[in-house]
Amino acid sequence: MARALSRLLPEPGAGRLLVLCTAVASLGNGLYVTGGAVYFVHVVGLSPGQVGLGMSLAGVLALALGVPTGHLADRFGPRGTTAVFALGKAAALFAATFVHSFAAYLAMAVALGLAEQSGHIARGALVSGVMGREGRVRLSAYMRSVFNGGFSLASLAAGLVIAADAKTAYLSLFWGNALAMVLVAGLYMRLPKVAGIVREPRGQRPRGAVRDVPYLVVAQVSGIVRIGPIALAVGLPLWLVVHTDAPRALAAWIMLVNTLMVVFLQVRMARDADTVRGAARLQRVTAVVLAVACAVTALTGWLPAWAAAAVLLAVAVLFTLGEIWGEAARWGLRYELAPANAQGQYGGVFATGDALALIAGPALVTVVPDRLGGLGWLLIGALFLGVLAGGGPAVRWAERTRAPQRESTGVPAGAVKTP
Numbered sequence: 335m336a337r338a339l340s341r342l343l344p345e346p347g348a349g350r351l352l353v354l355c356t357a358v359a360s361l362g363n364g365l366y367v368t369g370g371a372v373y374f375v376h377v378v379g380l381s382p383g384q385v386g387l388g389m390s391l392a393g394v395l396a397l398a399l400g401v402p403t404g405h406l407a408d409r410f411g412p413r414g415t416t417a418v419f420a421l422g423k424a425a426a427l428f429a430a431t432f433v434h435s436f437a438a439y440l441a442m443a444v445a446l447g448l449a450e451q452s453g454h455i456a457r458g459a460l461v462s463g464v465m466g467r468e469g470r471v472r473l474s475a476y477m478r479s480v481f482n483g484g485f486s487l488a489s490l491a492a493g494l495v496i497a498a499d500a501k502t503a504y505l506s507l508f509w510g511n512a513l514a515m516v517l518v519a520g521l522y523m524r525l526p527k528v529a530g531i532v533r534e535p536r537g538q539r540p541r542g543a544v545r546d547v548p549y550l551v552v553a554q555v556s557g558i559v560r561i562g563p564i565a566l567a568v569g570l571p572l573w574l575v576v577h578t579d580a581p582r583a584l585a586a587w588i589m590l591v592n593t594l595m596v597v598f599l600q601v602r603m604a605r606d607a608d609t610v611r612g613a614a615r616l617q618r619v620t621a622v623v624l625a626v627a628c629a630v631t632a633l634t635g636w637l638p639a640w641a642a643a644a645v646l647l648a649v650a651v652l653f654t655l656g657e658i659w660g661e662a663a664r665w666g667l668r669y670e671l672a673p674a675n676a677q678g679q680y681g682g683v684f685a686t687g688d689a690l691a692l693i694a695g696p697a698l699v700t701v702v703p704d705r706l707g708g709l710g711w712l713l714i715g716a717l718f719l720g721v722l723a724g725g726g727p728a729v730r731w732a733e734r735t736r737a738p739q740r741e742s743t744g745v746p747a748g749a750v751k752t753p
Contacts, residue, residue, distance in 0.1 A: 343480075348464045348525055349473045353480050355521045359420075360481040362514030364488025365507040366427065369495050373504040380436055388440050392447025393692050397685060401544055403452040404459065404682030411530040412460035412678060417522040419453035424515035427508050455685060459678035462669055463528030468608070474665045475604035482596045531675055543676060543683040548732035550683060552667055555728050556617065557687025558721050559660035561695045562624045565714065566592060566653040569699030570646070573631065573711075576704065579639040580646055588650040595654045603655075604662035613666025614729045620660040621722035627652035628715030632708030671732050 344350050374380045407415040426446035433439045461477075462470045495503045543549065571585035606612040631649050634642045664684075672680030703710035 344473060344476050349469065349476070351521060351525055352461060352464070352473060353476050355518050356477040357480045357484045358514050358521070359518050360484030361488045362511035362518075363481075364485040365492050365495075366511040367485075368489040368492035369504060369507040370430070372496050373507070374433070374439060376499075377501055377504055378433060378439070380439060384436050384439070388443030389447070390693070391440065392443045393451075394689075395444055396447045396451030397689055397692065399448060400451065400455055400682030400685040401542075401679050402682070404455050404543070404676075404678035404680065407456040407459045407678030407681075408531050408676055411528055412456050412463055413522060413525055413527055415678075416453055416456040416460050417519040419449050419456055420515045420519035420522065423449035423453060424512040424519070425449075427512040427515065430508050431505050451685070455681045456678060458668070458681040460522070460525070460528065462674075462677040464526055467669070470669050471604060471608040471662065471665045472601065475601040475662060478661060479597050479600040482593055482600075486593045543672075543679040546680075546683070546735075548728070548735050549671055549680065550686070551728045552671060552725075552732050553684045553687035554690075555687070555721055555725050556664050556667055556684075557690055558717060559617070559620050559624060559656065559664070560688055560691035561698065561714070561717065562620075562627075562653055562656045562660060564691060564695040565624075565628070565699040566650060566657070568696055569703060569714075570631065570649065570653070572700055573634075573703055574642075574646060577635045577707065578637070578642040578646070580634070580642040581639065584643050584646060588646065591647065591650045592654045592657070595651070596658060600658050600661070603658050604665070607662035607666035608670075609666065610670045610729065610733055613663045613670065614726060616659045617663040617667070617725045617729075618722055620656050620663060621718045621725065623652055623659065624656040624718040625715040625722070627656060628711045628718065631703075632711035632715075635708055667729065671729075671736060 343353055371382075371385050374385050375382055403419075423446060426442055426449055430442050430446070433442050458474075461473055465473050492507055495507060567589065570588060574580050574585055574588075575582050607616050627649050630645060630652070634645050634649070637645060668681060668684040669677070672684070699714065702713060706713070
Protein backbone atom coordinates (compact mmCIF):
# COMPACT_ATOMS: atom_id res chain seq x y z
CA MET A 335 0.00 0.00 0.00
CA ALA A 336 2.80 2.37 0.92
CA ARG A 337 4.55 1.64 -2.37
CA ALA A 338 1.36 2.37 -4.32
CA LEU A 339 0.89 5.67 -2.51
CA SER A 340 4.53 6.64 -3.09
CA ARG A 341 3.91 6.44 -6.83
CA LEU A 342 1.46 9.30 -6.44
CA LEU A 343 4.31 11.57 -5.27
CA PRO A 344 7.32 12.99 -7.13
CA GLU A 345 10.86 12.81 -5.80
CA PRO A 346 11.58 14.76 -2.58
CA GLY A 347 12.20 18.45 -3.18
CA ALA A 348 10.32 21.41 -4.57
CA GLY A 349 8.01 19.21 -6.64
CA ARG A 350 6.89 17.19 -3.64
CA LEU A 351 6.29 20.40 -1.68
CA LEU A 352 4.06 21.68 -4.48
CA VAL A 353 2.14 18.41 -4.40
CA LEU A 354 1.75 18.81 -0.64
CA CYS A 355 0.30 22.29 -1.23
CA THR A 356 -2.15 20.77 -3.69
CA ALA A 357 -3.15 18.03 -1.25
CA VAL A 358 -3.92 20.50 1.53
CA ALA A 359 -5.82 22.79 -0.84
CA SER A 360 -7.84 19.89 -2.23
CA LEU A 361 -9.04 18.92 1.24
CA GLY A 362 -10.22 22.46 1.87
CA ASN A 363 -11.89 22.72 -1.53
CA GLY A 364 -13.70 19.42 -1.09
CA LEU A 365 -15.13 20.58 2.23
CA TYR A 366 -16.40 23.88 0.86
CA VAL A 367 -17.65 22.87 -2.59
CA THR A 368 -19.69 19.95 -1.27
CA GLY A 369 -21.24 21.70 1.70
CA GLY A 370 -21.11 25.40 0.83
CA ALA A 371 -24.05 25.51 -1.54
CA VAL A 372 -26.20 23.51 0.89
CA TYR A 373 -25.34 25.97 3.67
CA PHE A 374 -26.28 29.05 1.66
CA VAL A 375 -29.61 27.51 0.61
CA HIS A 376 -30.58 25.66 3.77
CA VAL A 377 -29.21 27.99 6.48
CA VAL A 378 -28.84 31.45 4.93
CA GLY A 379 -32.06 31.11 2.93
CA LEU A 380 -30.86 31.85 -0.60
CA SER A 381 -32.46 30.11 -3.56
CA PRO A 382 -30.51 27.56 -5.62
CA GLY A 383 -30.75 29.97 -8.55
CA GLN A 384 -29.12 32.75 -6.55
CA VAL A 385 -26.29 30.45 -5.47
CA GLY A 386 -25.74 29.31 -9.05
CA LEU A 387 -25.77 32.90 -10.31
CA GLY A 388 -23.05 33.87 -7.86
CA MET A 389 -20.86 30.97 -8.96
CA SER A 390 -21.38 31.76 -12.65
CA LEU A 391 -20.64 35.47 -12.19
CA ALA A 392 -17.48 34.66 -10.26
CA GLY A 393 -16.32 32.28 -12.98
CA VAL A 394 -16.88 34.76 -15.81
CA LEU A 395 -15.12 37.64 -14.01
CA ALA A 396 -12.20 35.39 -13.07
CA LEU A 397 -11.68 34.43 -16.72
CA ALA A 398 -11.85 38.07 -17.78
CA LEU A 399 -9.16 39.06 -15.27
CA GLY A 400 -6.89 36.09 -15.97
CA VAL A 401 -4.37 37.97 -18.11
CA PRO A 402 -3.82 40.84 -15.62
CA THR A 403 -3.42 38.22 -12.91
CA GLY A 404 -0.82 36.37 -14.94
CA HIS A 405 1.01 39.62 -15.63
CA LEU A 406 1.26 40.23 -11.87
CA ALA A 407 2.78 36.79 -11.41
CA ASP A 408 5.36 37.49 -14.14
CA ARG A 409 6.15 40.97 -12.86
CA PHE A 410 6.46 40.33 -9.13
CA GLY A 411 7.32 36.63 -9.13
CA PRO A 412 4.86 33.72 -9.05
CA ARG A 413 5.78 32.41 -5.60
CA GLY A 414 4.68 35.45 -3.61
CA THR A 415 1.75 36.13 -5.96
CA THR A 416 0.42 32.60 -5.51
CA ALA A 417 0.74 32.87 -1.73
CA VAL A 418 -1.11 36.21 -1.71
CA PHE A 419 -4.02 34.76 -3.68
CA ALA A 420 -4.16 31.82 -1.26
CA LEU A 421 -4.48 34.29 1.62
CA GLY A 422 -7.13 36.17 -0.37
CA LYS A 423 -9.10 32.98 -0.69
CA ALA A 424 -8.78 32.39 3.05
CA ALA A 425 -10.12 35.90 3.71
CA ALA A 426 -13.10 35.35 1.38
CA LEU A 427 -13.93 32.06 3.11
CA PHE A 428 -13.79 33.74 6.51
CA ALA A 429 -16.09 36.47 5.20
CA ALA A 430 -18.50 33.78 4.00
CA THR A 431 -19.38 32.98 7.61
CA PHE A 432 -20.93 36.47 7.92
CA VAL A 433 -23.08 36.29 4.77
CA HIS A 434 -26.79 36.85 5.49
CA SER A 435 -28.07 38.35 2.23
CA PHE A 436 -27.89 37.81 -1.52
CA ALA A 437 -25.84 40.98 -2.03
CA ALA A 438 -23.27 39.89 0.53
CA TYR A 439 -23.19 36.43 -1.01
CA LEU A 440 -22.53 37.85 -4.48
CA ALA A 441 -19.62 39.94 -3.18
CA MET A 442 -18.17 36.94 -1.35
CA ALA A 443 -18.62 34.55 -4.28
CA VAL A 444 -16.92 36.95 -6.69
CA ALA A 445 -13.99 37.53 -4.31
CA LEU A 446 -13.62 33.80 -3.72
CA GLY A 447 -13.83 32.98 -7.42
CA LEU A 448 -11.26 35.61 -8.35
CA ALA A 449 -8.85 34.41 -5.67
CA GLU A 450 -9.32 30.77 -6.72
CA GLN A 451 -8.82 31.28 -10.45
CA SER A 452 -6.06 33.87 -10.04
CA GLY A 453 -4.21 31.54 -7.70
CA HIS A 454 -4.53 28.75 -10.26
CA ILE A 455 -2.97 30.91 -13.00
CA ALA A 456 -0.15 32.13 -10.76
CA ARG A 457 0.52 28.58 -9.57
CA GLY A 458 0.95 27.45 -13.19
CA ALA A 459 3.69 30.04 -13.65
CA LEU A 460 5.22 28.93 -10.34
CA VAL A 461 5.29 25.29 -11.45
CA SER A 462 7.00 26.27 -14.69
CA GLY A 463 9.53 28.49 -12.91
CA VAL A 464 10.44 25.96 -10.24
CA MET A 465 10.40 22.76 -12.31
CA GLY A 466 11.59 23.99 -15.71
CA ARG A 467 10.63 22.53 -19.10
CA GLU A 468 11.69 19.02 -18.17
CA GLY A 469 9.45 18.65 -15.15
CA ARG A 470 6.45 20.98 -15.32
CA VAL A 471 4.00 18.74 -17.22
CA ARG A 472 4.82 15.68 -15.13
CA LEU A 473 4.43 17.65 -11.90
CA SER A 474 1.09 19.03 -13.11
CA ALA A 475 -0.04 15.42 -13.51
CA TYR A 476 1.08 14.57 -9.97
CA MET A 477 -0.78 17.61 -8.65
CA ARG A 478 -3.99 16.73 -10.43
CA SER A 479 -3.85 13.14 -9.27
CA VAL A 480 -3.43 14.17 -5.64
CA PHE A 481 -6.05 16.91 -5.93
CA ASN A 482 -8.70 14.48 -7.13
CA GLY A 483 -7.97 12.05 -4.32
CA GLY A 484 -7.99 14.72 -1.63
CA PHE A 485 -11.09 16.40 -2.99
CA SER A 486 -13.02 13.13 -2.98
CA LEU A 487 -12.05 12.30 0.59
CA ALA A 488 -13.01 15.78 1.78
CA SER A 489 -16.32 15.56 -0.08
CA LEU A 490 -17.15 12.40 1.88
CA ALA A 491 -16.34 14.22 5.12
CA ALA A 492 -18.52 17.15 4.06
CA GLY A 493 -21.34 14.67 3.46
CA LEU A 494 -21.21 13.78 7.15
CA VAL A 495 -21.55 17.48 8.00
CA ILE A 496 -24.56 17.78 5.72
CA ALA A 497 -26.11 14.76 7.43
CA ALA A 498 -25.56 16.42 10.83
CA ASP A 499 -27.38 19.51 9.51
CA ALA A 500 -26.13 21.93 12.19
CA LYS A 501 -25.08 25.51 11.53
CA THR A 502 -21.85 25.18 13.50
CA ALA A 503 -20.97 22.05 11.53
CA TYR A 504 -21.54 23.88 8.23
CA LEU A 505 -19.41 26.81 9.37
CA SER A 506 -16.60 24.39 10.21
CA LEU A 507 -16.35 23.69 6.47
CA PHE A 508 -15.56 27.37 5.82
CA TRP A 509 -13.13 27.61 8.72
CA GLY A 510 -11.42 24.40 7.71
CA ASN A 511 -10.91 25.57 4.14
CA ALA A 512 -9.70 29.01 5.28
CA LEU A 513 -7.14 27.46 7.63
CA ALA A 514 -6.02 25.12 4.85
CA MET A 515 -5.37 28.06 2.55
CA VAL A 516 -3.35 29.91 5.23
CA LEU A 517 -1.24 26.78 5.62
CA VAL A 518 -0.85 26.49 1.84
CA ALA A 519 0.31 30.12 1.60
CA GLY A 520 3.03 29.38 4.14
CA LEU A 521 4.09 26.25 2.26
CA TYR A 522 4.35 28.20 -1.01
CA MET A 523 6.81 30.58 0.62
CA ARG A 524 9.11 27.63 1.38
CA LEU A 525 9.56 26.98 -2.35
CA PRO A 526 12.51 28.37 -4.33
CA LYS A 527 12.02 32.01 -5.25
CA VAL A 528 11.41 32.66 -8.94
CA ALA A 529 12.43 36.19 -9.87
CA GLY A 530 9.96 38.53 -11.52
CA ILE A 531 10.56 40.18 -14.89
CA VAL A 532 12.24 43.57 -15.08
CA ARG A 533 9.84 46.03 -16.72
CA GLU A 534 11.20 47.07 -20.12
CA PRO A 535 10.73 50.51 -21.74
CA ARG A 536 7.41 50.81 -23.54
CA GLY A 537 8.88 50.76 -27.03
CA GLN A 538 10.95 47.62 -26.35
CA ARG A 539 8.27 45.43 -24.80
CA PRO A 540 7.34 42.24 -26.67
CA ARG A 541 3.78 41.78 -27.84
CA GLY A 542 1.35 40.87 -25.10
CA ALA A 543 -0.32 37.50 -24.81
CA VAL A 544 -3.73 38.89 -25.76
CA ARG A 545 -2.33 39.89 -29.17
CA ASP A 546 -0.84 36.45 -29.84
CA VAL A 547 -3.65 35.25 -32.10
CA PRO A 548 -2.25 31.76 -32.85
CA TYR A 549 -1.89 31.06 -29.14
CA LEU A 550 -5.42 32.35 -28.54
CA VAL A 551 -6.77 29.99 -31.17
CA VAL A 552 -4.97 27.02 -29.63
CA ALA A 553 -6.43 27.97 -26.24
CA GLN A 554 -9.99 28.09 -27.56
CA VAL A 555 -9.72 24.81 -29.44
CA SER A 556 -8.07 23.06 -26.49
CA GLY A 557 -10.75 24.34 -24.13
CA ILE A 558 -13.50 22.47 -25.98
CA VAL A 559 -12.31 19.13 -24.58
CA ARG A 560 -13.12 20.38 -21.09
CA ILE A 561 -16.76 19.83 -21.94
CA GLY A 562 -15.94 16.11 -21.61
CA PRO A 563 -15.59 16.10 -17.79
CA ILE A 564 -18.77 18.17 -17.53
CA ALA A 565 -20.59 15.64 -19.69
CA LEU A 566 -19.41 12.86 -17.37
CA ALA A 567 -20.18 14.63 -14.09
CA VAL A 568 -23.43 16.39 -15.05
CA GLY A 569 -24.84 15.14 -18.36
CA LEU A 570 -24.29 11.39 -17.98
CA PRO A 571 -25.96 10.99 -14.54
CA LEU A 572 -28.99 12.98 -15.74
CA TRP A 573 -29.19 10.90 -18.93
CA LEU A 574 -28.88 7.72 -16.88
CA VAL A 575 -31.81 8.64 -14.62
CA VAL A 576 -34.17 10.14 -17.21
CA HIS A 577 -33.47 8.29 -20.46
CA THR A 578 -32.20 4.80 -19.56
CA ASP A 579 -33.34 1.82 -17.50
CA ALA A 580 -29.97 1.50 -15.73
CA PRO A 581 -30.02 1.53 -11.89
CA ARG A 582 -29.87 5.09 -10.51
CA ALA A 583 -27.18 4.12 -8.00
CA LEU A 584 -24.86 3.60 -10.98
CA ALA A 585 -24.34 7.38 -11.11
CA ALA A 586 -22.23 7.21 -7.94
CA TRP A 587 -20.19 4.30 -9.32
CA ILE A 588 -19.49 6.28 -12.49
CA MET A 589 -17.88 9.07 -10.47
CA LEU A 590 -15.93 6.53 -8.39
CA VAL A 591 -14.51 5.03 -11.59
CA ASN A 592 -13.55 8.52 -12.73
CA THR A 593 -11.82 9.43 -9.48
CA LEU A 594 -9.82 6.21 -9.21
CA MET A 595 -8.67 6.39 -12.81
CA VAL A 596 -7.50 10.00 -12.49
CA VAL A 597 -5.71 9.35 -9.20
CA PHE A 598 -3.80 6.29 -10.41
CA LEU A 599 -3.38 6.92 -14.15
CA GLN A 600 -2.92 10.68 -14.65
CA VAL A 601 0.85 10.70 -14.11
CA ARG A 602 1.51 7.62 -16.23
CA MET A 603 -0.64 8.83 -19.14
CA ALA A 604 0.77 12.37 -19.20
CA ARG A 605 4.35 11.33 -19.89
CA ASP A 606 4.21 12.10 -23.64
CA ALA A 607 2.76 15.59 -23.28
CA ASP A 608 5.95 17.51 -22.46
CA THR A 609 6.56 18.45 -26.10
CA VAL A 610 4.34 20.28 -28.56
CA ARG A 611 4.25 17.27 -30.88
CA GLY A 612 3.36 14.88 -28.06
CA ALA A 613 0.70 17.20 -26.65
CA ALA A 614 -0.87 17.71 -30.08
CA ARG A 615 -1.02 13.95 -30.60
CA LEU A 616 -2.71 13.45 -27.23
CA GLN A 617 -5.21 16.16 -28.13
CA ARG A 618 -6.16 14.25 -31.29
CA VAL A 619 -6.57 11.04 -29.30
CA THR A 620 -8.70 12.92 -26.77
CA ALA A 621 -11.04 14.24 -29.45
CA VAL A 622 -11.59 10.77 -30.91
CA VAL A 623 -12.18 9.12 -27.52
CA LEU A 624 -14.68 11.76 -26.40
CA ALA A 625 -16.55 11.60 -29.72
CA VAL A 626 -16.79 7.81 -29.43
CA ALA A 627 -18.00 8.13 -25.83
CA CYS A 628 -20.80 10.44 -26.95
CA ALA A 629 -21.80 8.13 -29.82
CA VAL A 630 -21.95 5.09 -27.52
CA THR A 631 -23.96 7.04 -24.93
CA ALA A 632 -26.54 7.81 -27.60
CA LEU A 633 -27.27 4.08 -27.91
CA THR A 634 -27.98 3.41 -24.24
CA GLY A 635 -31.51 4.83 -24.30
CA TRP A 636 -32.69 1.74 -26.24
CA LEU A 637 -30.86 -0.92 -24.20
CA PRO A 638 -32.27 -3.11 -21.41
CA ALA A 639 -31.23 -2.22 -17.84
CA TRP A 640 -28.29 -4.62 -17.50
CA ALA A 641 -26.85 -3.75 -20.91
CA ALA A 642 -27.32 -0.01 -20.36
CA ALA A 643 -25.51 -0.27 -17.02
CA ALA A 644 -22.56 -2.14 -18.53
CA VAL A 645 -22.28 0.23 -21.48
CA LEU A 646 -22.54 3.33 -19.28
CA LEU A 647 -19.66 2.08 -17.13
CA ALA A 648 -17.62 1.61 -20.31
CA VAL A 649 -18.63 5.12 -21.38
CA ALA A 650 -17.42 6.46 -18.03
CA VAL A 651 -14.03 4.88 -18.73
CA LEU A 652 -13.91 6.51 -22.17
CA PHE A 653 -14.87 9.94 -20.84
CA THR A 654 -12.25 9.63 -18.10
CA LEU A 655 -9.53 8.63 -20.57
CA GLY A 656 -10.49 11.69 -22.60
CA GLU A 657 -10.27 13.82 -19.46
CA ILE A 658 -6.84 12.45 -18.50
CA TRP A 659 -5.34 12.80 -21.99
CA GLY A 660 -7.07 16.13 -22.58
CA GLU A 661 -5.63 17.72 -19.45
CA ALA A 662 -2.15 16.43 -20.25
CA ALA A 663 -2.38 17.84 -23.77
CA ARG A 664 -3.52 21.20 -22.42
CA TRP A 665 -0.57 21.40 -20.02
CA GLY A 666 1.90 20.65 -22.79
CA LEU A 667 0.47 23.20 -25.21
CA ARG A 668 -0.08 25.84 -22.54
CA TYR A 669 3.54 25.68 -21.33
CA GLU A 670 5.48 24.86 -24.49
CA LEU A 671 3.87 27.48 -26.73
CA ALA A 672 4.27 30.28 -24.16
CA PRO A 673 7.46 32.36 -23.81
CA ALA A 674 9.55 31.31 -20.81
CA ASN A 675 9.45 34.82 -19.35
CA ALA A 676 5.67 35.28 -19.68
CA GLN A 677 4.20 32.05 -18.36
CA GLY A 678 1.83 33.97 -16.10
CA GLN A 679 0.06 36.16 -18.63
CA TYR A 680 0.07 33.40 -21.26
CA GLY A 681 -1.47 31.09 -18.68
CA GLY A 682 -4.19 33.71 -18.21
CA VAL A 683 -4.84 33.79 -21.94
CA PHE A 684 -4.92 29.99 -22.12
CA ALA A 685 -7.53 29.96 -19.36
CA THR A 686 -9.89 31.94 -21.60
CA GLY A 687 -10.29 28.71 -23.54
CA ASP A 688 -12.35 27.44 -20.61
CA ALA A 689 -15.09 29.98 -21.33
CA LEU A 690 -17.21 27.72 -23.54
CA ALA A 691 -17.07 24.81 -21.10
CA LEU A 692 -17.64 27.04 -18.08
CA ILE A 693 -20.52 29.09 -19.45
CA ALA A 694 -22.26 26.83 -21.94
CA GLY A 695 -21.01 23.38 -20.93
CA PRO A 696 -23.56 22.49 -18.22
CA ALA A 697 -26.52 23.59 -20.35
CA LEU A 698 -25.11 21.90 -23.44
CA VAL A 699 -24.68 18.45 -21.87
CA THR A 700 -28.04 18.52 -20.10
CA VAL A 701 -30.52 20.38 -22.29
CA VAL A 702 -29.40 19.13 -25.73
CA PRO A 703 -29.55 15.37 -24.95
CA ASP A 704 -32.74 15.85 -22.93
CA ARG A 705 -34.50 17.60 -25.83
CA LEU A 706 -33.02 15.65 -28.74
CA GLY A 707 -32.28 12.27 -27.17
CA GLY A 708 -29.47 10.27 -28.74
CA LEU A 709 -29.11 12.84 -31.50
CA GLY A 710 -28.11 15.36 -28.86
CA TRP A 711 -25.15 13.20 -27.84
CA LEU A 712 -24.13 12.84 -31.47
CA LEU A 713 -24.12 16.62 -31.84
CA ILE A 714 -21.89 16.96 -28.79
CA GLY A 715 -19.61 14.30 -30.27
CA ALA A 716 -19.41 16.35 -33.46
CA LEU A 717 -18.11 19.25 -31.37
CA PHE A 718 -15.21 17.08 -30.22
CA LEU A 719 -14.53 16.05 -33.82
CA GLY A 720 -14.14 19.77 -34.50
CA VAL A 721 -11.14 19.68 -32.15
CA LEU A 722 -9.74 16.81 -34.22
CA ALA A 723 -10.09 18.86 -37.39
CA GLY A 724 -8.96 22.24 -36.09
CA GLY A 725 -6.43 21.36 -33.39
CA GLY A 726 -3.58 20.31 -35.68
CA PRO A 727 -3.63 23.39 -37.94
CA ALA A 728 -3.94 25.69 -34.91
CA VAL A 729 -0.94 24.13 -33.17
CA ARG A 730 1.19 24.22 -36.33
CA TRP A 731 0.30 27.89 -36.84
CA ALA A 732 1.32 28.68 -33.28
CA GLU A 733 4.58 26.74 -33.66
CA ARG A 734 5.55 28.72 -36.76
CA THR A 735 5.22 31.99 -34.84
CA ARG A 736 7.22 30.96 -31.74
CA ALA A 737 10.68 32.20 -30.88
CA PRO A 738 13.00 29.34 -29.82
CA GLN A 739 12.94 28.79 -26.05
CA ARG A 740 16.06 28.30 -24.00
CA GLU A 741 16.19 24.82 -22.52
CA SER A 742 16.00 24.69 -18.75
CA THR A 743 15.80 21.99 -16.14
CA GLY A 744 14.98 22.33 -12.47
CA VAL A 745 15.24 25.81 -11.03
CA PRO A 746 15.80 28.30 -13.86
CA ALA A 747 18.07 31.28 -14.05
CA GLY A 748 16.68 34.08 -11.94
CA ALA A 749 15.57 31.72 -9.17
CA VAL A 750 17.31 31.15 -5.88
CA LYS A 751 17.27 27.86 -4.02
CA THR A 752 16.44 29.22 -0.61
CA PRO A 753 12.98 30.35 0.51
